[in-house]
Amino acid sequence: MTNETSIKKVAVVGAGAVGSTIAYALLIKNLVAEIFLIDVNVDKEHGEVLDLGDAISFTETGNIVNGTYADARTADIVILTAGVAQKPGETRLDLVTKNKAITTSIITEIGGFKPNAIVLVVSNPVDIITYLVQELSGLSHAQVFGTGTCLDTARLRTNLGHRFSIDAKQIEGFVMGEHGDGEQVAWSTVSVAGKPISEMLSTEEMATITDEVKNEVYEIIKEKGATFYGIGMVVTDIVEAILLDQNKVLPISYRLENYNGVDAVCMGAPAVVGAVGVVKPWPVELTQTEKDLFINSAETIKKYL
Ligand code: NAD
Numbered sequence: 066m067t068n069e070t071s072i073k074k075v076a077v078v079g080a081g082a083v084g085s086t087i088a089y090a091l092l093i094k095n096l097v098a099e100i101f102l103i104d105v106n107v108d109k110e111h112g113e114v115l116d117l118g119d120a121i122s123f124t125e126t127g128n129i130v131n132g133t134y135a136d137a138r139t140a141d142i143v144i145l146t147a148g149v150a151q152k153p154g155e156t157r158l159d160l161v162t163k164n165k166a167i168t169t170s171i172i173t174e175i176g177g178f179k180p181n182a183i184v185l186v187v188s189n190p191v192d193i194i195t196y197l198v199q200e201l202s203g204l205s206h207a208q209v210f211g212t213g214t215c216l217d218t219a220r221l222r223t224n225l226g227h228r229f230s231i232d233a234k235q236i237e238g239f240v241m242g243e244h245g246d247g248e249q250v251a252w253s254t255v256s257v258a259g260k261p262i263s264e265m266l267s268t269e270e271m272a273t274i275t276d277e278v279k280n281e282v283y284e285i286i287k288e289k290g291a292t293f294y295g296i297g298m299v300v301t302d303i304v305e306a307i308l309l310d311q312n313k314v315l316p317i318s319y320r321l322e323n324y325n326g327v328d329a330v331c332m333g334a335p336a337v338v339g340a341v342g343v344v345k346p347w348p349v350e351l352t353q354t355e356k357d358l359f360i361n362s363a364e365t366i367k368k369y370l
Pocket of ligand 1: 078083103104105106109146147148149150151160164167170171186187189190191212213216291292293296
């Protein structure tokens with residue numbers, strides 16, 4: 066395992082609710098030397114940099130600055146959060162046309178990345194935007210991936226942690242598929258501190274929890290307009306896995322090749338994440354019903370590619 070955090074630079078493109086919260090979470094975790102915050106809305110970008118800069122004297126991060134696309138070309142990790150977010154009642158797939166156009170213009174303006182850079186996609190619909198960035202960036206598929214179902218998996222762990230009064234960190238398992246309405250809790254992968262979930266929940270309870278996890282986004286957006294704290298920690302966890310070369314298994318969105326019946330699509334599934342980005346897929350054996358749902362989810366995404 067390597068530890069080269071002191072020399073690492075991260076560019077966060079999009080200084081909205083998600084981008085600025087990611088920058089804040091990165092500051093608190095002391096993970097990087099310098100953060101560039103980049104947004105077309107220069108006032109918003111400047112205000113966020115001033116506000117976040119007030120936190121600098123409390124962290125090991127040397128600097129957070131207003132960045133340019135030229136700065137993104139020098140970054141070790143580029144985090145894409147720019148674009149429109151869901152409004153109440155909208156699905157993530159409703160954002161596809163606008164966010165494809167915005168992301169294409171950003172990748173074109175950046176015009177190239179450091180040879181070993183990792184590009185982490187957060188903008189929704191994250192599976193489709195990840196595929197697009199893989200096509201446009203000139204980087205290998207291992208270097209470009211999205212947050213996938215990491216946030217949904219975090220929601221599942223919180224949900225089950227509350228239900229069983231167990232530390233959420235001791236809930237293992239994955240939400241898989243589209244980061245959106247097509248996702249599923251892959252219950253066959255779930256355990257609570259070593260106990261298989263099938264010994265703890267009925268099929269009806271599992272179905273209820275799946276709906277709660279899937280619909281939490283709509284509840285948050287209805288009540289407070291946007292989701293940003295959870296994704297802030299998700300991204301920080303991924304950045305840590307990259308910078309500390311942790312080989313952590315995370316349900317990111319990456320290019321699946323013959324994985325549980327799915328091919329040539331980016332979608333949430335467990336993979337080993339380290340300094341090179343996607344080190345390798347993490348093979349989990351789904352049940353036939355889970356596999357069918359996973360394949361259906363991929364078919365939905367393919368229609369938008
Ligand atoms: P927001 O509207 O608060 O911020 C978006 C920012 O992007 C704005 O500041 C806007 O000026 C900027 N922007 C637009 N075009 C740009 C361009 N060409 N270059 C640079 N910046 C540009 O939205 P948000 O709440 O921060 O959400 C951002 C994205 O993250 C959305 O697509 C949202 O759906 C997504 N999201 C993903 C997850 C996940 O789990 N992957 C979770 C939450 C939100």
